[in-house]
Amino acid sequence: MGELLTVNMGPQHPSTHGVLYLELKMDGEIVVDCKPHLGYLHRSIEKIAENRTYTQFIPYTDRLDYLASMNNNLCYCMAVEKLLNVPVTDRAQYLRVIIAELNRAISHLVAIGTFAQDLGAYATPLFYAFRDREKIMDLFDSICGARLTYNYMRIGGVSADIPVGTEQLIKDFIAYERKMLIEYNELLTYNVIFLARSKKIGILSKEVAANYSVSGPILRASGVKWDLRKEEPYLVYDKFDFDVPVGTNGDSWDRYKVKLDEIEQSLRIIEQAIGGIPEGNPVSKVNRVFRGTGEVYLRTENPRGELGFYLVAEGGFMPYRCKIRSPSFSNLSVLPELIKGLNISDAVCVLGSLDIVMGEIDR
């Protein structure tokens, strides 16, 4: 073993999925040690939370995991509802489920597209994934006015009802996306080069995953059948029939395949929900200003894992402490274990398959 080469990957790098700085010590092409440096996107959101009312904080939750804004909004609103005992109408629950699952589908599309790009399938799968994403972003645009950071959920419901014609648009999208999923399988999933690049790379075992508190598709790819929507159902998820895709080996290919299968399961949930949205007013009439005491820790299944909000209220208009337990934070902490002894090409592959978003890691 000769002299070790220190390679700085990031913070500006085409493959680090945001501003992540990895200090790699390499022996030739093999990674010997990896030290992630975080904080390039730290915006002190938790401190800001102590200085905003409960409703004013909702737009800040959009900017945590900006690829799954609706799901972040949902988790925060549910946490506040549990803390302050705010009721939610049935229609709002169904709408929340549909919107959250649509957001899960498009978030996984980004993960798939960028993973293929990291492996060198330069831009083509990414363009196809984003073409599908555009349809849903236009839909969200018509519902809440924004394409990426939605600020749609409110404490006690949603901010506005869905416009006329949305249900038909969603049904069309489901039919279209099922055709596209077949195309992704043909183009990428069983491609010889793709398999050679991602099979048996970065194997995460169940024990290591449990110890590092890994959650989400990464945990399921390692063979653990754990989905909060099934284990501790929230909203109306217990009314719908869907599977939880599980991988076998815990390598990068499994992580990719689980995400692809989850898109199909999300489409199933949406299909079942669209048929029976109850009538009512999703914008429920509650106090405009919330205050209360107590504390709550609530977690939901985000596209990237289990997002948790720990809220402490001391009677004022603003929370006393808001801690955001982000899934990508714990998922990223397992990276140094996974890439020791791998090529730099494989390190890029593993990092891409972990699907992290720096917005929620640095907060």
Add this chain to the structure above:
Amino acid sequence: MITILLKGAAALGFISLSAMFLIWLERKVSAWIQNRMGPMMTGFQGTLQPVADTIKLLLKEDIVPTGVDFFSWWLAPFFVTVPVVMAFLVIPFSRNIFVLDLNVGVLYICSITSVCVLGIFMAGWGSNNKYSLLGGMRSAAQIISYEVPLLLSVLLVVMQSGSMSMQGIIQAQAHGWFILKPHLALAFLIYFISATAEVNRVPFDIPEAESELVAGYHTEYSGMKFAMFFVAEYTNMFIISAIATTLFFGGWQGPFLPGVVWFLLKSYGLVFFLMWMRWTLPRVRMDQMMSFAWKVLTPIALLNLLVSGWFMVK
């Protein structure tokens, strides 16, 4: 003497035009595959885009990073471009249109294009940048490894036609293109895969793997030097397609249309196929690529050579 100079000048002119056409073609092909339009504003369907790109690159500031090794860094673009231009000496555009018909044409082309690897390695080492160094080393290993199956498949064509000159090989295909014979079809497959690796195209574009190494060996180049690397890459693509056309597809032979048109059609057809591959497939990893060259392609090429040779002697 004058005719040679004129022919050389014509070849240079063709290279420039061809490079510009290929730049436009790459952008259009990638756009069509990715469900978008590509350049549309500069000229009809973006045909003046390469002109705009050239003017832009000529006007760019030539940034010289500190600490570069003078000779390596400055001379590297030339070591990459000049061999590619020199290979044009023996490309047979038609029965009468070519610069020279060396009777060791094939040998000449294969040896002259190998000099490119020197240029890449000089670029990687002289740039004073760890990423470039990694890219340069990878590229050198890749090109040298894939030379072997390439030459073995070309050797089979030489055996079949009995001549090393480009025109001679084309004459030998007067009764049927070599691609139609099974052992030579296999040789074409091996040739094409190795040639893709020679020109650093996906799935073998590890030396310039953007997602891992930023831009590999040409990270530190800007302006006209960068343009030279690119012209060299696109022209190299054309050269390997031209060689494949000559060796396996009958060169300029074909009914009705003049020879030049057939030759260009076939060559650019293969170039289109190269581009199609680039925008569809992911990239192979370094060690997988090396083991593929040495453990799969070379044994198959050798076996092919042995068996065909035995049948020929019989």
Add this chain to the structure above:
Amino acid sequence: MQNSEVLQKIKNKFPDIVVEELPNALVIPKKALLDIARFLKNDMSFENCHCVTAVDRKDKLELVYHLYSTADHFMLTLKTMVPLDDLTVETVSLLWRSADWLEREVFDLFGIKFLGHPDLRRIMNPDEWTDFPLRKDFKSANLIVRPQSQGLKG
């Protein structure tokens, strides 16, 4: 499973440690943290350390652990009080690897030192900083604390 059940098991194992039961959490003394954590992980089924955080209670810092038991589907909230004049706690990152980065974050934002931590340095703020931002007495020219009422009627 309920908090009282966990409380009973801890009392059985550690009879001389005072464990207080709040509506949502169990409060244990600081010196018993590592022993109880080890007991919870190895003998009870809390194999998932979901979240580690702290709350500034002005006269002390409250360190909060959220431990999850997958087998029993139960989230346990464990609290321990850290006095301001002795801001050191034993680390649990050798039991649960997820606590590694979470404890670094608590150190970065609150200043609690974790004894025995393999690599205790700041995680989000610059390494040269000396301040602890999430404390209630954090002063900065950029921080404007809004008064509570702000014209809100509720």
